[in-house]
Amino acid sequence: MTKTNLTEKYRPHTFGDIVGNTKIKAELKAWAQTWKRIAPAWKGFNSLDKNNELIRGERGFRPAMVMEGPPGVGKTTCAHALAADMGWDVIELNASDARNRTRIREVVTRGALNQVLSFDDDGSFKSYQDGTMTLIILDEADNLYDRSGDDGDDKTEDFSDRGGKDEIIKAIQLTRHPILLIVNNWYKLMGPRGGALHQCTRTVRFREPTKEMIKKVLGRILTGEDVNATPVVIDIIAARAKGDVRGAINDLESLMIGRSEITSENVTTFDRHRDKKKKIFDVLKIILLEMDMGRAIKSLWEADVDMGMVQEWIAENIPRIYTNRDELARGMDMISKADVFEGRIRRRQYYRYRRYVGQLITGGVCVAKKHRHGWSKMQFPEHIKNMSRSKRKRRVQRTLARKISQNIHVSLGYAITVFVPFWRIMAKSDNRLVFNTIYEMGLDMNESAELMDRDNVKWIWKQYLEYQKKRISDSIGASSKKISAAAFDDRKPISGHKSIEETAQVEVLSRIPGTDGTSKPIVPKTDAVEPLIPKIDDYPEPESSDEGKTRKKEKKDNQISLDSFF
Amino acid sequence: MLHIVGKVETFRELVDVVLTVVEEVKLVFNPEGIRIRTVDPAHIAMVDLTLGKEAFEKYEADEMEVGLSMNKFSKVLSLAEAGTEITLKIANETNEVVITFGNLERKMILIDTANLTEPKMPDLKLPATITVQAHEVRQAIKISMDITDYISISVDENRFILENSGDTGSAKLELLKEKLEELECESPITSMFALDYFSKMIKSIKKSELVRMHLGNAYPIKVEFTIAGQNGMVTYLLAPRIES
Numbered sequence: 001m002t003k004t005n006l007t008e009k010y011r012p013h014t015f016g017d018i019v020g021n022t023k024i025k026a027e028l029k030a031w032a033q034t035w036k037r038i039a040p041a042w043k044g045f046n047s048l049d050k051n052n053e054l055i056r057g058e059r060g061f062r063p064a065m066v067m068e069g070p071p072g073v074g075k076t077t078c079a080h081a082l083a084a085d086m087g088w089d090v091i092e093l094n095a096s097d098a099r100n101r102t103r104i105r106e107v108v109t110r111g112a113l114n115q116v117l118s119f120d121d122d123g124s125f126k127s128y129q130d131g132t133m134t135l136i137i138l139d140e141a142d143n144l145y146d147r148s149g150d151d152g153d154d155k156t157e158d159f160s161d162r163g164g165k166d167e168i169i170k171a172i173q174l175t176r177h178p179i180l181l182i183v184n185n186w187y188k189l190m191g192p193r194g195g196a197l198h199q200c201t202r203t204v205r206f207r208e209p210t211k212e213m214i215k216k217v218l219g220r221i222l223t224g225e226d227v228n229a230t231p232v233v234i235d236i237i238a239a240r241a242k243g244d245v246r247g248a249i250n251d252l253e254s255l256m257i258g259r260s261e262i263t264s265e266n267v268t269t270f271d272r273h274r275d276k277k278k279k280i281f282d283v284l285k286i287i288l289l290e291m292d293m294g295r296a297i298k299s300l301w302e303a304d305v306d307m308g309m310v311q312e313w314i315a316e317n318i319p320r321i322y323t324n325r326d327e328l329a330r331g332m333d334m335i336s337k338a339d340v341f342e343g344r345i346r347r348r349q350y351y352r353y354r355r356y357v358g359q360l361i362t363g364g365v366c367v368a369k370k371h372r373h374g375w376s377k378m379q380f381p382e383h384i385k386n387m388s389r390s391k392r393k394r395r396v397q398r399t400l401a402r403k404i405s406q407n408i409h410v411s412l413g414y415a416i417t418v419f420v421p422f423w424r425i426m427a428k429s430d431n432r433l434v435f436n437t438i439y440e441m442g443l444d445m446n447e448s449a450e451l452m453d454r455d456n457v458k459w460i461w462k463q464y465l466e467y468q469k470k471r472i473s474d475s476i477g478a479s480s481k482k483i484s485a486a487a488f489d490d491r492k493p494i495s496g497h498k499s500i501e502e503t504a505q506v507e508v509l510s511r512i513p514g515t516d517g518t519s520k521p522i523v524p525k526t527d528a529v530e531p532l533i534p535k536i537d538d539y540p541e542p543e544s545s546d547e548g549k550t551r552k553k554e555k556k557d558n559q560i561s562l563d564s565f566f
Numbered sequence: 567m568l569h570i571v572g573k574v575e576t577f578r579e580l581v582d583v584v585l586t587v588v589e590e591v592k593l594v595f596n597p598e599g600i601r602i603r604t605v606d607p608a609h610i611a612m613v614d615l616t617l618g619k620e621a622f623e624k625y626e627a628d629e630m631e632v633g634l635s636m637n638k639f640s641k642v643l644s645l646a647e648a649g650t651e652i653t654l655k656i657a658n659e660t661n662e663v664v665i666t667f668g669n670l671e672r673k674m675i676l677i678d679t680a681n682l683t684e685p686k687m688p689d690l691k692l693p694a695t696i697t698v699q700a701h702e703v704r705q706a707i708k709i710s711m712d713i714t715d716y717i718s719i720s721v722d723e724n725r726f727i728l729e730n731s732g733d734t735g736s737a738k739l740e741l742l743k744e745k746l747e748e749l750e751c752e753s754p755i756t757s758m759f760a761l762d763y764f765s766k767m768i769k770s771i772k773k774s775e776l777v778r779m780h781l782g783n784a785y786p787i788k789v790e791f792t793i794a795g796q797n798g799m800v801t802y803l804l805a806p807r808i809e810s
Contacts, residue, residue, distance in 0.1 A: 091608055111608035114760050115805040117786060118609070119688035125786055128808050134609065176808045 006253045007246055010221050015081050018074060019217055019245075020209045027204055028078065032086050034061055035178045040129050044174045045200050062202040064172040064179040066141075068186045069206025070279075072246030075182045076139060078206075083135040088178075089116050092137045104167040111136055112175035134177045138168065142183035165197070172200045185279075185304075187380060208243025211235075217245060218252055229262040280305055280313055281378060287314060287366050288321045289373045296366035300358050307354070311338065311361045312381035318365065320376050327369045334364035400447040407441045420450075427451040435460050568595060568630065568656040572622035574646040574667070579772075579793045580617060581640045583800050586766040587613045589637045592682040595627040605685045611763055612803040614687050621797035623651060632656065633677030634663065642672050687801070690788055692780035694721040694755050697748035698741065700791070701773040703728065706739030707765045713737060716807050717761045721781055722754035730761065747776055755783040758807045767802050784809065 012018045015025050038061075045063045067075045083090045091111045093104070115128045126132035172179055181201065183189045190198055215238045222229055233255075241248035255262050286292070286299040303310050315335050322328040338360035341353045387394075397420065398412075404423065405415035427434045434457065438448050449457045580600075584591050587606045594601045599618040605611065619625035646652060646667050655664045656676075665672045710717055710730035720727045726746060728739040743749050771777055771791050780788040789802040 089609060093607075107607045110610060110760065110763075114608070114610045114763075114807050115786075116609040117605065117612050117685075117803055117805045119686075119690075125688070125690065125782075127784060127806075129784070 005250075006221060006225075006256075007249050010217075010224065010249070011077055012074075012081055013084055015078075015085050018078060018081060019213045021074070021078070021206055024204045024206060025078070028065065028082050029085070031061070031065055031202070032082055032088075032178065035063075035133065036086065039133060039176065042176060044176065045172065060202055062200055063175050064181060064201045066181045066183060066186065066189065066201045066203040067206060068183050068203055070208055070243060071184060072241075072244035072248075073206045073208055074245060075206055076137075079135065079137050079180050079182060082180075083137075086133075086135070089118050089132070089134045090137060091116075091134050092139065094139045104164050104171065108136055108138065108179070109167060109171040109174065112171045112177055112179065128176070136171075136175070136177055136179045137182065138180070139182045140184070141168070141181040142185050142189040169196045169200070172197070209245060210243075211238045214238040214241055214243075214245055214248050218248060221249065221252065225256065227256055227260055227262065233262050280310070283310060284313060284317060284378055285375070287362050288317060289375065291366070291369070291372055293363045293366050297359055297363040300362045307358055307361075309381075309384075311335070311357070312384055313378070314361055314365055316381040316383070317378045320378060321373050322369055323373075324370070330368035331365050334360045334368055337364070396446045397450055400443065400450050403441040403443060403447065424451055431456065431460055435464060438464055567626070567628050567658050568632070568654065568663075569624065569626045570622050570654040571624040571651055572654075574643055574648065574650045574652050576617075576621050576794045577639075577652055578643055579770075579798070580615065581636050581643060582770045583613060583615055583793065584636045585640060586763075586770050587611050590633065590635050590677055590682060592679045592684060593632045593634055594630075594684075595632065596629045597627060599625070600627075603684050603687060604682070610760065610805045611767070612685055612687070614801040614803075615793075615798065617794060617798035621794035630656075631679045632663065633679040633682050634674070635677060638674060639665075642674075645670065688803075690780070690782075690786065690803070692782045692785065692788060693753060694751040694781045695748065695778065696721060696726050696746055696750075696781075697776055697778045698726065698746055700768065700771040700775045700777045702739065702741065703768050703777060704771075704773065706737070707761070707768055709739075710737045710761065711765070715761050716758050717764055718756060718758045719779075719781060719787065720754065720756040721749070721751050723749075723751050748778070753783075755781055755785075757781055757784055757787060758809060759787060759804055760807055763804055767804065 015029065018025065042063075067079065069075050080090065082088075091107060093107055111134060116132070116134045118126045118132050118134075168181075181189065186203060186205075215234050218234050218238060222234075237248050237251050237255075240251065280303060283299045283303045287296045290296070300307060300310060305313075315332075318331045318335070319328060322331050338357045341356045341360070345351055345353045345357070397416070401415040401420050402412055404410075404419050405412045408415075408419065410419065423437070427437070429452075434448060434451055437443060437451065438460065445457070445461060448461070451457070580602075584602060584604070588604050591602055591604050594603075597619075599616060599621075601617075602613070602615040604613055619627075642665055643652070650667050653664075653666045655666070656662070657664075662673050662675050665674065706728040707717070710728070713730045713735055714732035717728060717730045720729070724743050726741045726749065730737050767789060768777075772793075775791050775793075778790045780790075784806055786806060787802075787804050789804070791800055792798060793800055
């Protein structure tokens with residue numbers, strides 16, 4: 001904080017001063033006291049069975065607590081007040097700090113395992129065994145910018161929070177001190193790989209304080225600052241805040257500058273509403289449970305996620321709410337109609353259709369039902385979960401398709417929809433085809449594994465690398481030109497065009513099991529190795545084209561990196 | 567106003583010590599010298615450093631507090647060859663430090679010192695004191711790496727033991743009283759510390775220096791040594807690890 005503003009000045013420092021949220025305060029307090037009691041013998045969450053006796057009777061005790069709630073309701077204040085009440089030291093990591101793996105390890109994990117330098121006034125050390133603990137606070141923990149964490153070879157010193165989540169989980173599992181995670185959006189925190197985090201945490205949800213509570217807080221500040229304000233003013237500010245105490249105080253502060261009295265005229269310049277985003281659940285509630293079409297359509301613009309996401313949420317949750325068959329059918333029909341428009345937008349790049357999409361998924365779905373529905377549990381869209389799970393696989397498929405599309409001169413989309421599936425069927429038992437595809441298109445291990453099962457591919461790769469090694473040792477020069485050109489030539493039988501010169505080769509090849517189409521598919525494990533490689537080498541040399549030369553060069557580049565697979 | 571000229575080695579020693587604990591630090595200048603006192607973000611290690619004006623070729627300073635990024639300063643220093651004279655200047659009423667050496671000049675905006683708190687140094691009473699060559703401890707740490715992430719230190723009337731034992735093996739340094747420069751111990755003590763912190767701290771000490779350690783039973787360790795040819799004094803405090 002640069003200057004003490006009112007929020008800082010009137011921030012409550014003990015639990016007693018905090019308005020509202022009584023239940024949460026009680027839960028936090030109980031959690032803290034449990035921690036204090038068990039701390040000397042606690043061995044960490046991951047050795048829970050050793051600690052079983054300790055937390056008997058403390059149902060659902062977890063080493064870390066997640067505080068969820070909208071901005072400005074007092075989560076951070078509560079965390080600090082808790083520490084103050086318990087006499088604990090505080091280690092804090094904010095969104096303004098870089099929070100990558102290293103940083104979290106340095107501050108959180110380290111703090112979680114060691115005692116802290118904490119001293120009495122006479123200079124004697126307050127040890128952990130005597131109950132001196134630290135409250136580790138991770139503010140805005142849902143805003144970790146956490147890229148997948150496993151592609152960690154980016155050397156640039158960055159501000160991303162890569163791997164941060166994994167490190168937090170580790171810290172929570174090991175910690176000997178209480179940890180608090182403060183978030184606005186619980187789902188965002190849990191997100192991918194959230195299961196482990198879910199297991200070792202417990203969540204408290206802060207509710208927005210009522211208008212009356214905010215008025216109480218504002219009144220206290222006005223008295224403290226010796227400023228007069230009419231009740232109407234307080235009422236307007238409190239109503240406008242919609243539960244955001246910090247927002248209300250900031251509004252009040254801006255009105256107070258240079259005034260000792262605030263009248264309703266000063267407030268007229270204010271918008272009646274602070275911009276506040278509705279949570280997805282509230283939006284879903286309006287659309288799926290209530291009958292007001294107008295509100296349903298409007299609710300989309302207040303949602304805190306974008307339209308595509310709202311659509312996913314609605315599509316996921318319609319079947320949970322619309323139990324009547326006809327309603328369900330109509331609802332899903334609306335979603336599909338919206339999807340048709342999505343398609344038109346994409347194809348024609350005509351974004352004005354978005355309004356239809358928006359209205360169909362909100363208003364349309366809303367009026368698909370005949371009467372109001374009761375609340376039932378809503379879930380995060382399964383589709384998105386699956387997509388994020390299959391991200392890696394899809395990426396590999398895409399690169400494979402790209403290589404195919406470049407080599408056989410079709411569009412990427414065509415390669416994905418037509419060629420990859422057929423290629424897969426053709427490759428199923430055809431080692432030669434896979435070998436040639438790898439060679440021709442410069443596939444890597446993962447991409448080729450998309451074409452056939454991994455054991456077979458490994459075997460082929462072994463052959464391929466041996467062949468490459470042999471090629472190097474045979475000294476590149478003329479012979480390599482022959483090989484690359486010959487390999488290039490190979491493609492013809494695959495695509496079905498046979499020239500007269502080739503018939504001879506095809507005969508040779510047909511001796512290799514699994515390549516002639518008549519013999520049974522082979523599972524090569526042992527000595528079928530021999531014929532495959534030398535035969536390619538023996539091919540006659542067709543006229544070498546320029547294309548062949550550039551290809552050779554590409555191959556050489558690939559080949560160096562390929563060795564690292566084995 | 568600030569105008570300091572000193573050998574690059576002097577500055578490096580200072581930076582190395584501070585960087586073991588924090589990256590940004592508040593330096594307190596007065597006409598007699600520099601003082602730094604800071605604690606790491608996890609509140610486990612504290613460092614207190616004083617550097618007298620004798621350590622520098624030229625030293626003129628008013629009473630002032632300066633916030634500086636040690637990381638950036640260290641990068642600048644790494645460009646200077648051994649023995650280079652570095653000049654640090656802060657003019658009155660400005661918010662930047664000017665670092666010059668050779669033909670190079672680097673201006674650095676100072677950090678707001680309001681957020682860089684200065685902890686209180688407690689007056690710890692510790693029952694055991696030993697003094698040892700820094701390189702002996704260094705060796706012990708090097709051999710202890712890759713076993714566990716903590717190290718235990720024990721002292722009794724006759725010996726000083728640094729030990730690290732885990733599932734995959736153990737390592738140990740044992741020094742009898744005769745091998746030590748100093749050993750005072752009222753009753754046998756043992757404490758455990760985080761190895762990464764301890765090793766960083768020891769690595770910032772020159773090999774040839776003597777290190778004095780004050781210890782207690784499951785208590786913080788206090789490590790004292792001199793820098794810049796006896797002209798500077800460093801005190802580290804490191805909190806013990808929670809016994810498992």
